Amino acid sequence: MNSMHAPASQQDLSLDEFWMPFTANRQFKDRPRLLESAEGMYYTDVEGRQVIDGTSGLWCCNAGHGRKEIAEAVSKQIAKMDFAPTFQMGHPLPFQLAERLVEIAPEGLNRVFFTNSGSESVDTALKIALAYHRARGEGTRTRLIGRELGYHGVGFGGISVGGMVNNRKAFGVQLPGVDHLPHTLDLERNAFTRGLPKHGVEYADHLERLVNLHGAENIAAVIVEPMSGSAGVILPPQGYLKRLREITEKHGILLIFDEVITGFGRVGSPFASQRWEVTPDIMTTAKGLTNGAIPMGAVFASDQIQDAFMHGPDGIIELFHGYTYSGHPVAAAAALATLDIYARDGLLTRIRDLEIYWQEGLHSLQGLPNVIDIRNTGMVGAVHLASRDGAPGKRGYDVFEGCFWNGLMVRNSGDIIAMAPPLIVEKSHIDQIINTLGDVIRRTP
Template sequence: MTSLQHPNPAQDLSLDPFWMPFTANRQYKARPRLLTSAQGVFYTDADGRQVLDGTSGLWCCNAGHGRREISEAVSRQIQQMDFAPTFQMGHPLPFQLAERLSELAPAGLNRVFFTNSGSESVDTALKIALGYQRAIGQGTRTRLIGRELGYHGVGFGGVSVGGMANNRKAFIPQLPGVDHLPHTLDLERNAFTKGLPAFGVERAEALEALVALHGAENIAAVIVEPMSGSAGVILPPQGYLQRLREITSKHGILLIFDEVITGYGRVGAPFASQRWGVTPDIITTAKGLTNGAIPMGAVFVAQHIHDAFMQGPKGLIEFFHGYTYSGHPVAAAAALATLDIYANEQLLTRAAELEDYWADALHSLRDLPNVIDIRNTGLVGAVHLASRPDAPGARGYEVFDGCFWEGAMVRCSGDIIAMSPPLTVEKAELDRLIDTLATVIRRTT
């Protein structure tokens, strides 16, 4: 087809007014990567080219794109009732959704607080943890523990407990009373491991050192991602999460799992906590909850934590927190339709079925130039490239950019290429993704 039949929308756009998030704006606008439609596991760009979605949008479109079930549910709901408040009012959908989610969650995490994003879910979870400790008479427990290389969104709470330097250093002051565990990336001992690495469980013992330093009576909660996605698919060593659970339980510290990325099937079970057999006290989610169609997040809370707030006169607000759009009817409709898709197509466990095939395909890249590690679990993976001495991150960006123009969308975090294709992907499409990545890595010096 000619360019006259498919005019490029970028030619009619003014790119300047939009200050893009997490983007090198000047670099992007010099050669924009513009997407105009999506269906299945493919985007279409402004030139009419198909681009294989190797990232589920932004870790969120787990059921692929263009799902009519979701768009029709959204359309019906927005016509019936576009908005209703949930402050001292209610409407049916968030109650229905919370019930569905509590049945999906790990046993005991049967209370759900709705947010609009992963960042809001994290800040909500941190406030719940602080409020809970005060409610049970442990008001000195105000310290929060995060982890190096952790990503917990962009609210001040999430930035404070997060451990990615570029997300933190420009935004001081942050929350006081925050400390960090060491990260679990160990290239020397664990490079090219398929699945969870064998070495590194001892890094959980750093929590005991922090308890000794600060005093258990001063620590409210520990928050970690079961798998650090945004930092470049950094996996928990075997036994690591279990050890964190043992230490937090021993000292009366709440354990929060940030499952904004790992939730809703990404690692082969509804939640990573179920896949790896560790039940935290609180789980934060978003992204895959609505398949990316409408912004929404959900925080799963153990019943005993919820019940600790339900004290005092019944006419008083128990938790002074929430958002205008908490439990938004259109978002809830999208989430309910998404859960139906996950159930009907058994997508929440499909990553486990494809895991071995995906791992073999991904690790076939290990001998390519500049590849120093490959990591994978479920249907997520990373190719770690050696950094150029004079330009950290440049090689990773060039591979990311080159893949797009070759017809595949991947993510780069510095010199790490991360992939998380939709759970609906077929083996031939995984092959195409890996082949494209291999081609681009070979030609990137």
């Protein structure tokens, strides 16, 4: 095949060579779902079918698809300077981008370290936390605490503090000295809650038990997603995040929020920590930073954390960590253009005007066959389905696939159907998403 030309259809495309990530490769290749173009709220597949994007791509295309401003910024920058190092060198764009990001970040998080993905942001945050304590003379603080059902990317640090079993068990080796808080999914008390659940703040108190077990002087950091997206939209109970903040501050433990999914307007504020009024010590981001156009991540920290490293001779590298592409000029150009769109169109807070309509649409599905819970916050939602006997996840997959062939892209995490449409969504799009999902659930045994 001439590599200069795209295949006319999937019949012209070899599917053997690409080992697909987080995919049942054999199952997919039996009936491929191939997308070819995107604009606004919709994808178009290789056969010309329109598919409404109910997932913002992969939680990342918050401003919708086909944004010409981002394409033009990328094109202009790659023609001007395709790459420049940021090891002992620099170029203006990451400095400009960091300044812009601090303007919308939670107060006090005014230092930015650039990465290329959420996974890299998490590993960076964990390394900063460990090195911070050593720089302050508290080198015994090496233990890290994550949470059950948490997803923090796929680096060894991320899978160690993460709590999704399939991301961990195949690899055997994980970081030593890691514990986990219990998850907050409580169907018995919180099923069909609208917004943040009322019950479960006490799950945060498990952190005190871990402090009593290991000693605060041995614990470096706690990392949680404000909302666990990849596990199926598991929400923080009311008061839970504030309780975690109180306990970590009491014991000198750093609190890390993984906002790779919740960042950039997903829950109705620029970041979930602002919506839920809890400021962490470190915050990880990626995905919506560039609207998914170019891989990029960013870790936010306070100047207090950075200042702990700024000792000794000026010529010494303070933190031996970074990536070849940290602050990549083309990625930075994409991010700056994305921030311009967010600001111009008010997207970082826009869904507050639509979240009740979204909530009511989602909860209208209560009572459909096999629906055992519905969860929502901001422009995020999940429909939790009962598992089939002996086949957990199969019903969820069948609904996911049925939705696609009926013109709707959702995600399934086992038997949970997760949705997070772009922040440009209108009420008519919400109606289309809810109606299609409801029809597919009714037809799926």
